[in-house]
Structures are given as C-alpha cells and as structure tokens.
Amino acid sequence: MPELPEVEALCAFLRERLTGRVVARVQPVAISALKTYDPPVTALEGLTVGSVARHGKFLDIEAGGLHLVIHLARAGWLRWKDELPAEPPHPSPKNPLALRVRLAGDAGDGFDLTEAGTKKGLAVHVVRDPAEVPGVARLGPDPLDPGFTPERFATLLHGERRQLKGVLRDQTVLAGVGNAYSDEVLHAARMSPFKLASSLTDEETARLYAALGDTLRDAVERSRGLAAGELKAEKKLGMRVHGRTGRPCPVCGDSVREVSFADSSLQYCPTCQTGGKPLADRRLSRLLK
Known part of the structure; x- marks a missing residue:
C-alpha cells in the first residue's frame, strides 16, 4: 500500500x-x-x-x-x-x-x-x-507538518491504551503512516510494536517522535525525483525490517521475525526491539497445537 x-x-x-x-x-x-x-x-x-x-x-x-x-x-x-x-x-x-x-x-x-x-x-x-x-x-495531523511538535505528539499518546503498532497506523491519530512505515519507525525507535502507547516515558516519547520524523523524511528524500513507476521498488529497497522476515537486521544481525494477523503482518527485530524475546505469533501457535 x-x-x-x-x-x-x-x-x-x-x-x-x-x-x-x-x-x-x-x-x-x-x-x-x-x-x-x-x-x-x-x-x-x-x-x-x-x-x-x-x-x-x-x-x-x-x-x-x-x-x-x-x-x-x-x-x-x-x-x-x-x-x-x-x-x-x-x-x-x-x-x-x-x-x-x-x-x-x-x-x-x-x-x-x-x-x-x-x-x-x-x-x-x-x-x-x-x-x-x-x-x-477524519485525518489526524500530518507527521511532516511543521506544526507537528513533540508536545502535540505527546498529547496524542497521552491516555492511549492501545499498542504502538495500532496507534501509529490509525489515520485519525496520524495521517499517512501504514503497516510498512510503522514497522520501520518502531525499529528505529527500538520499541516493541506491542508496547502500550500510554506506558511510554518522556524519553521514550521523544525517541519515538524523532524516529517517526526521521524515518518518513528519509523515505521522502529517497523517493525524490523518481518516476511513478520506480516508487514501489524504492520503497521495498529502503525497508530495514518490513517485508524482510528471516533476513538479518541491518543494525544487529539478528533474524527479523514476523507476527501474522488475518489480513496483514508485522516485522520486527527481537534484539533491537523486544529485549531478545520473540513475540507470540498467534496464527503460528494455532498451527502448532
């Protein structure tokens, strides 16, 4: 997408x-x-x-x-x-x-x-x-808008009792971030996709805000000047964890893992994001029963 x-x-x-x-x-x-x-x-x-x-x-x-x-x-x-x-x-x-x-x-x-x-x-x-x-x-604020400050981001997360992955993908909270870049932002911020947004410390909120802006700006810069037909390939090449299940994390070398859902999946690095612990993949767990 x-x-x-x-x-x-x-x-x-x-x-x-x-x-x-x-x-x-x-x-x-x-x-x-x-x-x-x-x-x-x-x-x-x-x-x-x-x-x-x-x-x-x-x-x-x-x-x-x-x-x-x-x-x-x-x-x-x-x-x-x-x-x-x-x-x-x-x-x-x-x-x-x-x-x-x-x-x-x-x-x-x-x-x-x-x-x-x-x-x-x-x-x-x-x-x-x-x-x-x-x-x-219904769109929420644009993360690349000059008026989207760290304080505004912190206000959006305050009291938000959902997991970070879902919050970042919610277009009524943030406009424009989907499944792929939410994986990338969370990897850059070194945070679990299942971490509750309301549990973030001030330092973690600042780190996530910086990762959000840096990840999106870097992706925009990589795409600058490309023809429409070249954008899909550039997006795929620029990913560090999304769509890279089983491949080495470019930061630490651990294998990128996946959690599957009914109509989507997320990718993450255990070493960088979850203290080395793999997240439960409910679909895989059902197959193993």
Whole structure:
C-alpha cells in the first residue's frame, strides 16, 4: 500500500506534469472505484489543473475549483503514460484499469489508475472541497507538518491504551503512516510494536517522535525525483525490517521475525526491539497445537 512518502513523491511527480494542463477526458472503467456522483468525473473535462496536494495517503488534484481525490488503497497504483492508447478503455475481468485521465494537447499523455487483485479498495472522489471526503475529514495531523511538535505528539499518546503498532497506523491519530512505515519507525525507535502507547516515558516519547520524523523524511528524500513507476521498488529497497522476515537486521544481525494477523503482518527485530524475546505469533501457535 502506498504510504505518506510514496504519495508525497507521486504529488511531486504529478505536479510537474499536470499543473497548468487542461484535462481532455476522464474515462471511468471500474465503476466500483467511483465513490461520488455529483459532480460527475466528467465535470473535470475542459478544466485546467491548478495544484496537486496530499492529505495523508490521499492524492488531491485540483482543477477549476473541483478536486479529484484518490486513495490508492492496498493494490491501487497510478501509472503515467507519455502516450495513451487512442482507443477508449473497456472493462475486462483481466484488465486492472479503473480510470483513465487524458490531457489536452498533441502528446496524448495522461495517467491510468489501476488496481490488482479481487479485493477492491481503490477510491476516486470528485468534490468541491477535499473535506467532503470522509477519509480526509477524519485525518489526524500530518507527521511532516511543521506544526507537528513533540508536545502535540505527546498529547496524542497521552491516555492511549492501545499498542504502538495500532496507534501509529490509525489515520485519525496520524495521517499517512501504514503497516510498512510503522514497522520501520518502531525499529528505529527500538520499541516493541506491542508496547502500550500510554506506558511510554518522556524519553521514550521523544525517541519515538524523532524516529517517526526521521524515518518518513528519509523515505521522502529517497523517493525524490523518481518516476511513478520506480516508487514501489524504492520503497521495498529502503525497508530495514518490513517485508524482510528471516533476513538479518541491518543494525544487529539478528533474524527479523514476523507476527501474522488475518489480513496483514508485522516485522520486527527481537534484539533491537523486544529485549531478545520473540513475540507470540498467534496464527503460528494455532498451527502448532
């Protein structure tokens, strides 16, 4: 799933290619991706793109006072095409294409929104204000916002009796951090994903705040200037523990471990994060009974 750093890089990539351009055609293919109907997506046609912004994991393309707000979900992606096919797109069970945006001009360029797999989560909204999108309206503060201070972070954690992993992933608490970067932040902070947020000392809270900002800023910097098609590979290469089960921790050399859940998993280093003790993997425990 694209998270804050990848969406930030997509914003920069699109900002260079869309700002000042006129939208020629918006062609929906997967109707399930459209979450609004008034205004219709075709209302964007003929409008000039004024800006491209990010709200957490949401992309926001503004044109003529309307906002095309996109959430790529788990398996969605944006694919830029310097030359789109001339023929109109058609729905097909084997075709991952969900929406096509064609720009005016002789180049025939634009982008496709695609979504792999059978579980569909890609969401496309056309609204007059991004706050009309429920997911945007519920977002917590952005960790890279200059106004996101250590004091504000400490206030968010105060009285929070959930595990750190869940708190970091909660978009109503922090905007933009998902499964992958929460693993990375906790590894950098040398904290167990199961540690209760309310149990942190002042020193631990400061350490977690620094790890959060440093991890996200480093990921954004690594992605800077990359084309949209290169961002997934860069994200994977930059991970220290997430997605690296069984491989050596780059800090201490211990094997990265995993805890599996129904629809996701987390990775961590026992030596760096849990005092050398492996965390209980409930799914594995059931298999061993």
